[in-house]
Amino acid sequence: MSSGSCACHYITYTSSTPPTCLVNCHCTTCRKQAGAAYQTWAFFATDDIRWDVNPTERQSTNAATRSFCPKCGSTLRTLDEGKTQIPLPSHHIFLSEKASWFELPEDGAKRWDKFGEYDKL
Numbered sequence: 743m744s745s746g747s748c749a750c751h752y753i754t755y756t757s758s759t760p761p762t763c764l765v766n767c768h769c770t771t772c773r774k775q776a777g778a779a780y781q782t783w784a785f786f787a788t789d790d791i792r793w794d795v796n797p798t799e800r801q802s803t804n805a806a807t808r809s810f811c812p813k814c815g816s817t818l819r820t821l822d823e824g825k826t827q828i829p830l831p832s833h834h835i836f837l838s839e840k841a842s843w844f845e846l847p848e849d850g851a852k853r854w855d856k857f858g859e860y861d862k863l
């Protein structure tokens with residue numbers, strides 16, 4: 743089982759399974775949301791996650807809804823690495839929007855300019 747919370751612990755979650763993969767997304771929206779060079783997303787089957795309080799959602803694009811804590815603003819759907827054995831990121835995506843000053847690590851993760859091959863994750 744995996745568990746985690748936002749920074750203020752208002753919202754906690756548990757998952758009955760480990761994430762299926764981790765993805766480092768370099769798209770403009772993720773970079774702005776994270777305030778960093780990229781944002782790491784952990785992928786779970788929706789039915790495997792239980793939230794004690796539903797996060798606040800906002801539609802960021804036609805295809806994506808993002809969620810966050812309404813009290814502290816933390817982006818959710820990441821894991822507490824200290825409690826869970828999780829795999830290394832498998833992909834860097836939206837590299838066409840990557841911060842020009844950030845150099846990708848030689849981590850063996852696949853590199854995609856866009857999101858088009860998402861179904862192959």
Ligand SMILES: [Zn+2]
Pocket residue numbers: 748749750751752753811812813814815816
């Ligand atoms: Zn919070």
Ligand SMILES: [Zn+2]
Pocket residue numbers: 767768769770771772773836
């Ligand atoms: Zn993104």
